Amino acid sequence: xxxxxxxTLSDDQLERNFADIAPPLTAxxxxxxxxKCLFCYDAPCTIACPTHIxxxxxxxxxxxxxxxxxxxxxxxxxxxxxxCARACPVEVLCEGACVLNARxxxxxxxxLLQRHATDYVLERKIRLFQAGPSNGKQxxxxxxGPAGLSCARDLRRWGYAVTVFEAKPQPGGLNTYGIAEYxxxxxxxxxxxxxxxxxxxxxxxxxxxxxxxPFERLLADxxxxxxxxxxxxxxxxxxPGEDLPGVVDALTFIEHLKTHPYRATxxxxxxxxxxxxxxxxxxxxxxKRLGAERSTIVYRRSEADMPCFLYExxxxxxxxxxxxxxxxxxxxxxxxxxxxxxxxxxxxxxxxDCDMVIxxxxxxxxxxxxxxxDHPKVLVGGDYASGGAEIVNAxxxxxxxxxxxxxxxxxx
Amino acid sequence: MADLxxxxxxxxxxxxxxxxxxxxxxxxGQVARAFDLGWGGAVWKTIGEPIINVFSRYGSVDxxxxxxxxxxxxxxxSDRPIEDNLKEIAEVKRNYPGHAVIASLMVxxxxxxxxxxxxxxxxxxxxxxxxxxxxxxxxxxRGMGSAVGQVPDYTCQIVEWVKEVxxxxxxxxxxxxxxxxxxxxxxxxxxxxxxxSLINTINSIxxxxxxxxxxxxxxxxxxxxxxxCGPAVKPIALHLxxxxxxxxxxxxxxxxxxxxxxxxxxxEFITLGAGTxxxxxxxxxxxxxxxxxxxxxxxxxxxxRGHRTLxxxxxxxxxxxxxxxxxxxxxxxxxxIDQDKCIRCELCWTACEDGAHQAIQRHPRGxxxxxxxxxxxxxxxCNLCAEVCPVxxxxxxxxxxxxxxxxxxxxxxxxxxxLAPRSEHFHTATWANKD
Numbered sequence: 065x066x067x068x069x070x071x072t073l074s075d076d077q078l079e080r081n082f083a084d085i086a087p088p089l090t091a092x093x094x095x096x097x098x099x100k101c102l103f104c105y106d107a108p109c110t111i112a113c114p115t116h117i118x119x120x121x122x123x124x125x126x127x128x129x130x131x132x133x134x135x136x137x138x139x140x141x142x143x144x145x146x147x148c149a150r151a152c153p154v155e156v157l158c159e160g161a162c163v164l165n166a167r168x169x170x171x172x173x174x175x176l177l178q179r180h181a182t183d184y185v186l187e188r189k190i191r192l193f194q195a196g197p198s199n200g201k202q203x204x205x206x207x208x209g210p211a212g213l214s215c216a217r218d219l220r221r222w223g224y225a226v227t228v229f230e231a232k233p234q235p236g237g238l239n240t241y242g243i244a245e246y247x248x249x250x251x252x253x254x255x256x257x258x259x260x261x262x263x264x265x266x267x268x269x270x271x272x273x274x275x276x277x278p279f280e281r282l283l284a285d286x287x288x289x290x291x292x293x294x295x296x297x298x299x300x301x302x303x304p305g306e307d308l309p310g311v312v313d314a315l316t317f318i319e320h321l322k323t324h325p326y327r328a329t330x331x332x333x334x335x336x337x338x339x340x341x342x343x344x345x346x347x348x349x350x351x352k353r354l355g356a357e358r359s360t361i362v363y364r365r366s367e368a369d370m371p372c373f374l375y376e377x378x379x380x381x382x383x384x385x386x387x388x389x390x391x392x393x394x395x396x397x398x399x400x401x402x403x404x405x406x407x408x409x410x411x412x413x414x415x416x417d418c419d420m421v422i423x424x425x426x427x428x429x430x431x432x433x434x435x436x437x438d439h440p441k442v443l444v445g446g447d448y449a450s451g452g453a454e455i456v457n458a459x460x461x462x463x464x465x466x467x468x469x470x471x472x473x474x475x476x
Numbered sequence: 477m478a479d480l481x482x483x484x485x486x487x488x489x490x491x492x493x494x495x496x497x498x499x500x501x502x503x504x505g506q507v508a509r510a511f512d513l514g515w516g517g518a519v520w521k522t523i524g525e526p527i528i529n530v531f532s533r534y535g536s537v538d539x540x541x542x543x544x545x546x547x548x549x550x551x552x553x554s555d556r557p558i559e560d561n562l563k564e565i566a567e568v569k570r571n572y573p574g575h576a577v578i579a580s581l582m583v584x585x586x587x588x589x590x591x592x593x594x595x596x597x598x599x600x601x602x603x604x605x606x607x608x609x610x611x612x613x614x615x616x617x618r619g620m621g622s623a624v625g626q627v628p629d630y631t632c633q634i635v636e637w638v639k640e641v642x643x644x645x646x647x648x649x650x651x652x653x654x655x656x657x658x659x660x661x662x663x664x665x666x667x668x669x670x671x672x673s674l675i676n677t678i679n680s681i682x683x684x685x686x687x688x689x690x691x692x693x694x695x696x697x698x699x700x701x702x703x704x705c706g707p708a709v710k711p712i713a714l715h716l717x718x719x720x721x722x723x724x725x726x727x728x729x730x731x732x733x734x735x736x737x738x739x740x741x742x743x744e745f746i747t748l749g750a751g752t753x754x755x756x757x758x759x760x761x762x763x764x765x766x767x768x769x770x771x772x773x774x775x776x777x778x779x780x781r782g783h784r785t786l787x788x789x790x791x792x793x794x795x796x797x798x799x800x801x802x803x804x805x806x807x808x809x810x811x812x813i814d815q816d817k818c819i820r821c822e823l824c825w826t827a828c829e830d831g832a833h834q835a836i837q838r839h840p841r842g843x844x845x846x847x848x849x850x851x852x853x854x855x856x857x858c859n860l861c862a863e864v865c866p867v868x869x870x871x872x873x874x875x876x877x878x879x880x881x882x883x884x885x886x887x888x889x890x891x892x893x894x895l896a897p898r899s900e901h902f903h904t905a906t907w908a909n910k911d
């Protein structure tokens with residue numbers, strides 16, 4: 065067994081390493097920041113948001129001390145306003161669109177203001193929305209991630225009976241299992257989900273459609289079915305040594321980290337993360353934060369080709385992670401466990417010294433059951449439909465699907 | 477370096493900035509500290525028969541993240557014995573002979589009481605006396621303060637009493653809580669006042685606690701109207717100072733008061749006729765140290781424009797305050813947007829469209845071109861877009877020259893003079909149909 069890197073860190077240090085990367089604003093700071101907002105007309109931040117949260121409106125409400133109203137504006141547009149405040153790539157969405165950028169200033173801290181308002185209602189358990197009077201219609205939702213639960217939330221408000229089927233033991237999808245721990249904890253993700261479930265959504269966890277229950281049953285028993293089951297496993301490398309102990313895929317690594325005490329997650333002393341997307345960054349930084357002495361991104365193409373967001377790259381650099389570009393993995397070395405990673409570089413074959421390999425090559429499509437997407441009762445959304453995007457995209461698609469279902473079923 | 481030395485109704489001081497009568501001028505220690513830091517003069521916190529104050533006294537109005545944009549108080553005059561105040565005034569004057577030390581007085585409306593108070597004050601060596609005829613709260617219920625200053629006859633009468641014994645300049649402090657301040661100013665002049673100071677605070681309720689329904693500042697759940705001051709009141713004060721300064725029946729020195737926080741505020745008062753400028757709220761907010769930039773900023777401004785003494789700038793704006801009917805109707809302005817500076821917030825558009833004259837054309841975001849453009853033919857040159865624009869110098873008002881001689885309403889309505897063509901006034905919907 066290789067020595068556990070995490071064992072070298074104190075509990076305090078581990079707590080610090082995984083603490084909130086963007087701590088909440090104080091009330092004073094929030095007020096100051098809210099007053100900086102220009103209250104643009106037809107605001108570009110709102111346009112940039114896939115759920116089109118009326119950003120100036122919610123910020124103005126913070127400025128006037130109407131935090132409950134502010135949270136209502138946010139969560140009405142985006143049922144996952146809590147998690148989006150923590151995990152949204154705002155640099156390329158609302159904050160990137162802020163007109164203050166054009167004045168060579170820092171944009172308004174929209175994400176932190178959104179968190180300020182949504183934390184207010186979450187911490188006080190303020191119920192902002194109610195289920196509508198029952199309309200006698202039933203909708204099945206497959207997958208309790210942001211897409212499915214956004215769909216469920218709006219359908220409940222309009223009076224539909226909603227049953228959500230979830231294969232995992234906990235709802236929330238990647239919000240619960242896949243967001244970097246320093247951005248959002250499962251506690252927050254589950255509290256946000258609970259808010260939606262409290263509208264009277266029936267949740268059935270541990271049920272895999274296609275295995276425990278045929279998809280056709282849903283079509284027979286419900287007036288509509290929304291499928292938001294996300295994506296499947298991490299794509300495999302297809303190189304020798306992939307089965308060696310010490311090779312783990314990024315999502316499994318992150319899920320384990322998020323569902324166990326920090327110390328219980330195995331991490332090597334020298335970690336190689338294969339891939340350069342945002343999940344790869346989450347893996348390389350969290351391996352480092354768990355105590356890895358060296359945590360390195362290994363990417364077959366150049367720096368400029370990295371698919372991760374620039375600020376995620378910056379974060380990994382600040383965390384002290386390393387980067388190997390133009391290095392295509394060809395073989396994982398080792399007899400009983402990982403001892404190195406052989407890569408093909410412009411200068412020939414090289415070996416990266418490592419005792420753990422995390423693969424982050426994107427996820428495969430799900431294939432548990434065939435989804436008849438052209439069936440009039442069926443709608444799809446979230447990562448399952450998009451091939452992988454942000455929470456905010458999933459929320460927008462879930463809401464759109466709810467609106468479409470409502471429109472169709474109201475007509476019939 | 478500009479010479480800021482000031483002679484106000486015969487009172488000499490190193491610069492025109494005085495502390496106004498109020499909490500900052502309550503004690504020897506405060507006034508001495510202020511003089512050490514460079515204040516030109518101080519009007520002592522109003523002296524009279526000592527009063528008893530309530531505990532909760534001040535309230536304020538914030539604007540955005542700016543604290544104390546407006547400020548109010550229900551504090552009364554000095555709660556210290558008259559002899560303590562007079563002793564300290566004498567001591568300050570002895571130790572700071574070059575600075576202006578003014579005693580503010582308020583006593584009951586009896587001739588003998590005023591005579592005695594004025595004489596005792598003069599014995600301190602004070603440079604002048606300010607009669608507090610302006611305090612709008614508390615004291616007015618007892619027939620003093622603004623209860624005097626709101627009635628021209630009372631004002632005149634008491635000034636006469638004071639002048640019967642006064643050997644030093646008498647400044648009458650006016651209340652803004654009247655329909656026309658010039659009537660009171662003239663009454664003070666008639667009574668023999670040597671100078672005027674204005675404005676005292678404005679009657680106000682600063683807010684309501686929405687949990688308890690208590691007005692603010694709350695005294696055991698209740699409040700009383702108080703005196704409003706701070707930056708919010710400056711425009712009102714500028715107007716009233718200019719009204720008095722422009723009144724040919726007044727013609728005595730004026731000490732300007734009301735919302736002065738910066739040298740610019742002070743300079744504005746001076747150009748509108750103020751000989752000295754009094755400051756209170758800004759000191760209550762930031763302390764005496766603000767005098768450094770008050771003096772430095774004023775002197776720098778004067779140096780940059782070649783004004784050597786305050787006499788060269790005092791009152792320069794007064795003749796430019798005219799009646800509306802004297803304004804030139806043919807002075808044609810339109811807004812111009814510097815598209816390179818525009819950050820596309822579209823505040824100008826919504827302001828003009830909803831709040832003014834529908835003279836801005838908005839283009840869809842992401843079209844690559846400008847976000848907003850002025851419809852010059854519809855622009856009435858009102859300034860609103862330039863006022864709301866958050867980028868300095870992005871929207872400017874440009875004069876459109878024309879061949880029409882100036883004409884004002886007086887002349888035009890009398891049938892003389894020709895109007896230049898006006899901006900077309902229509903809604904953008906109509907405009908869109910024109911294309």
